[in-house]
Amino acid sequence: MEEKARVETLKQKGPLGAEELRRMDAYWRAANYLSVGQIYLLDNPLLREPLKPEHVKPRLLGHWGTTPGLNFIYVHLNRLIRARDLNMIYVTGPGHGGPALVAQTWLEGSYSELYPHVTLDADGMQRLFKQFSFPGGVPSHTAAETPGSINEGGELGYSLAHAYGAAFDNPDLVVACVVGDGEAETGPLATAWHSNKFLNPARDGAVLPILHLNGYKIANPTVLARIPRAELESLFVGYGYKPHFVEGAEPERMHQQMAATLDRIFDEIREIQQRARREPLGERPRWPMLILVSPKGWTGPKELEGKKLEDHWRSHQVPFGEVRTKPEHLKVLEQWMKSYRPEELFDEHGAPRPELSALAPQANRRMGANPHANGGLLLKDLYLPDFRDYAVEVPRPGGVLGEATRTLGVYLRDVMKANAPSRNFRVVGPDETASNRLGALFEVTGRAWVAERLPTDEANLAPDGRVLEILSEHTCQGWLEGYLITGRHGLFSCYEAFIHIVDSMFNQHAKWLKVTREIPWRRPIASLNYLLTSHVWRQDHNGFSHQDPGFLDVVMNKKAEVVRVYLPPDANTLLYVADQCLRSRNFVNVIVAGKQEQAQWLTMDQAIKHCTPGIGIWAWASNDADGEPDVVLACAGDVPTLETLAAVDLIRQHLPSLKVRVINVVDLMTLQPKEEHPHGLSDREFDGLFTTDKPIIFAFHGYPWLIHRLTYRRTNHKNLHVRGYKEEGTTTTPFDMVVRNDLDRYHLVADVIDRVPGLGYRAAHVKQLLRDKLIEHQEYIKEYGEDTPEVRDWKWPY
């Protein structure tokens, strides 16, 4: 109630002097003018001649509704940046309000610095207008092309997680994040509000969430705009914030309200940060947030042909069309644009008048030029310990057992430690870091936690923790994306099946990377590294819902220049791959590796030799030394490798004269043609490995058709037979999982027998033996609930 009374007072007078208010309003009008111009005009940008149909774009595209609000906020944040010398970036959830960001960055000059042909004059303004949503021009949404942007404005839901990701470990940064009330309905956004329990006010920067309540989506009101204000306030108090409201439509009063409220908010932020940096963290701070209630399509035409436009969903996109064909529409457009009084805003050359330009922050303080929004500029290489120092000793292939991810955990611990001073490395995951056996990390850091702690908690729950865990894959991914795009490094470890939860976020990030590669001023950023563990073959205990290796198929749809997939079969190969991934730039790297105890195959030297090309013959497992093999057994993935080697053992025992070549694939992209992927083998190399005419039995970690998709152009594709996950599973034993999908050693040997001609009388005998083994397996697990000792205890015996 106090708040409301205060706001009432401020409507009358406020912190802005008359001149400052006039100029800020002019700046806002300039941005709005430029926004409308982008949506509508091809030419005559300053309206210095009467508007004619041919000045208007034949095809009208763009979103007006959110744009004036975004402009309003930007102008006010500029004031704060100047007044307090703030280091601030602007994340726009309603990214379809792209015209606002383009307009603002042009006004402040950062746009023309990055795109010199879009000059700060009438010609440049005309180019600015024409290029918007125009072929060969710029997208209608905030995108990688937009200066100052770290958040694609296409798919909604991720702005707030991105904002927090950007703020982590950037103590001096303020991330202003506008959340549209449409976006606020998405699940990822609805849970991202809880990120405030993971932000340490001493070590991290500040996030200022601005809920932009303009009431409407494409064709509906928004939920949050149609609940009582008290309920809305309660919601954000419940999320742990201190909400401040700015509400209205009358520009002058809104400017005063906004300026006063932002002053107060930034005082609160400063107070929280100063206290936290002065004394140990006590109670979790209640960070301020802003709820801006302004009409959708604010300052646009109130209505047209009897239909409400301003403050209605009809102004969501282009508020009215048919401008070339209906003279009255042309008139309305001209009046609308002239209502901003462009002659007051731009000088005779079309440049913003100096009194306006003076309102923009300077140099890197401009939000379109802040280096945090072009993180590659700030990126420092990680200090990486020598991964060879973490090698598992492998006296002979299969001679020791090891847990690949536990070994990796020790390496990651030292990566974390080595880079602690730089504060630029984070590990994220949905409550699974320990479960995924990366627990060694907790020897050197904790789990970030700013909420309440109890004496019974493990010591590794700490405000200073560098491991981020929340039971939301969306939030994990969003945080990490925000962290990477602003120039830092990280790793996301996740159960393999549930990484599908972020398929669409992965898609958007891969698209972002693809586009940034084509933008000269966007500097390379660290790759997004996934460690997928607790994978399909070792989710026998959790059952069918936890069994899905299909993320690889989603990944492989993206541009070859952006994606990498690795399936290291043991600990030493995993170490090599992880080191590569952490060094790489602008990729999405997917590593699939198990966490269970399993035989180790390669010494570190062998691992390096094998992983460098990413594919190779395992001579020690093959017996084709003096010529062509009779059959090729290929494998990719730790469990398929194990089953393949067990199959080789059976073949040596029962079909000793058969010449077998074993190929292991670590880098899945090697299978693709060279023309399709930079890692792809040439046909000659491929034929050299896989032969041109021998049967190939390929044991694959994922869905089998992925291998066919990668290899269908290869010479010997017709002889390729792939086993993999065929969507069979339940709660059962590890070995039963492979049996149900015909990927087990017995089926693999049977596949060999079926495909190699001339095996003679022994073949039938061996097949009977395999059948007996399978029946024995079925009966044993039915009785004991465990795999047979023969299977469990099998070791490579050579």
Next chain:
Amino acid sequence: MEEKARVETLKQKGPLGAEELRRMDAYWRAANYLSVGQIYLLDNPLLREPLKPEHVKPRLLGHWGTTPGLNFIYVHLNRLIRARDLNMIYVTGPGHGGPALVAQTWLEGSYSELYPHVTLDADGMQRLFKQFSFPGGVPSHTAAETPGSINEGGELGYSLAHAYGAAFDNPDLVVACVVGDGEAETGPLATAWHSNKFLNPARDGAVLPILHLNGYKIANPTVLARIPRAELESLFVGYGYKPHFVEGAEPERMHQQMAATLDRIFDEIREIQQRARREPLGERPRWPMLILVSPKGWTGPKELEGKKLEDHWRSHQVPFGEVRTKPEHLKVLEQWMKSYRPEELFDEHGAPRPELSALAPQANRRMGANPHANGGLLLKDLYLPDFRDYAVEVPRPGGVLGEATRTLGVYLRDVMKANAPSRNFRVVGPDETASNRLGALFEVTGRAWVAERLPTDEANLAPDGRVLEILSEHTCQGWLEGYLITGRHGLFSCYEAFIHIVDSMFNQHAKWLKVTREIPWRRPIASLNYLLTSHVWRQDHNGFSHQDPGFLDVVMNKKAEVVRVYLPPDANTLLYVADQCLRSRNFVNVIVAGKQEQAQWLTMDQAIKHCTPGIGIWAWASNDADGEPDVVLACAGDVPTLETLAAVDLIRQHLPSLKVRVINVVDLMTLQPKEEHPHGLSDREFDGLFTTDKPIIFAFHGYPWLIHRLTYRRTNHKNLHVRGYKEEGTTTTPFDMVVRNDLDRYHLVADVIDRVPGLGYRAAHVKQLLRDKLIEHQEYIKEYGEDTPEVRDWKWPY
């Protein structure tokens, strides 16, 4: 504060008489005993002999932490069901507490009715224990196998949306939905709380959300357990609920508190419903919800070897292991199980004592036997108008323009109308029903909306609306799944790119369907129908972030018996396909169809003839009548079909002697081998269509490799050349989109020329012409931002 005082009083005395309390507590102990038994025991189920290592499972799997809480709630809901004759189902978000549901349904008898071998005696109990998380047995999570379940307990996040889906149009149903505080961190769950703005208390049933705050996840505290209670209360007030707290650990007091609170809650529910059914809906009701604060692993061992177990994350799964090897662990297990005093709970045969059984509801009122949780039992066929009545008149191929989804909208309107009395059909979508041109629906129904309405709103925003729109694909999908599994029908319309947001939910639903097909008592339910529109080729205006046809790849990974994919090329084929989908059962049907105005190809008779096999030669577009063609042009999808026909026109003009066969594919599954999918063509049929040796140029809607994956075993695969989306796009024109991906008419003709031998001197000439056309296109759109009139106005001229 009042509430707290009230609760304090109730701790002392409460609504339960001493005898009722004693028996309810015994029932709870019985369920807990049976839950622990499932996790640990192979044999000696009643502990009538001293527990020995061989009685214990060699491999311990399962989740104890949430289980006693789930049991506690179930016992209390049983009381309510009996006292008020409620029609209730139980949705368990913490579905990994599977042992609880199995225990409860066994106790109430519903389990043994569905699984007669698991009898209500000592033998049955032993089977119940052994089968749990045992190969060939039942999953460790709540799953399709679990009586009374509509929510898979694997991937977290969807319980509450499922619950609301179940409640829609079931005015007498109460859906009790337990939300774990872990699950509550997920995005989908965090936004699903807002479903209360879409539930009409007059027409729909009630949802009782029960937030089970037991404090911990796998290895961390939960966020909601570590914010002040006042903040938590505020959060749920903000979500629009009236939260009630039950908190404690001492059983007697907890029973009294719980009984008193539930009495009050159900009074409130009754009051809301009665008022809403008596008078027009005024203000949106504040539905009650319950927050149950109880220790994780409640009633389990307090600690072991100095480590806290109860009320700690260590009790999340199996609280302690090594029971076969450590005698002291065996002892702790025995003491723990005996602490429930099994001798008081089960009679000499091992059956629950009659005084306990008397506490369970009767017949279909038992939550394990409620038919709503086996929706196929209640499923009624939709009344479907004759889709032929909605046909677009097509005087000759390409002779008229039409908008496929708008035509479908008229049909759906009449489906909606015809089934209005049955209240069993819903359309869901993320604010896109009108944008996707299904607006005709609003002639007969509105958008469901129980939040505030304004005079300026369209009339179609209504509490009675049957179209559900929220800007959350997760919520749309969750609602629809809940609606379908409880025996109703529906359709989800979505932008194609953003359906990836629910990849993982689709996965889980497809898995659910696969498993239900193998469970005799699960009756078939209506298929989950997706209409993907605003698709990749017509998102030129929204840009790269909106361009992704990869959902098809995700779908095709699931079991062939469950998934169907259709790409109707025009309105009449879309009508046919939609009718088929709405009639089908137990599938996921994906229909991809554009919303833009486009040439119509087939009359309704032709459409039926074409869609029945789902693939066929378009003779009117082909000129190979008297023999084998020189080339096959195949197409799937509306835009690829258009480009293919335009290519055929160019070929007829410039290479008139070339014999072209045009094949259109509506049902993508026909391409797969017959052995892989029931819709698959035999090799003979396939070869008859695609020839065994002629070049095939296949223009495909999605990523091209999907076609290779489906056809790599076909005879003529080596001559198959597929064009499709190769991840190129931006904000541009429709035709430029196909050009950027080499899918346009000019590239297709060039592909033909490159692959058909012996075209002679004309070929070079035509290729030059095509190159000129492409340059002309580039220049035109650069200048005007639109496609050339030649492209825009092209019509099939024959």
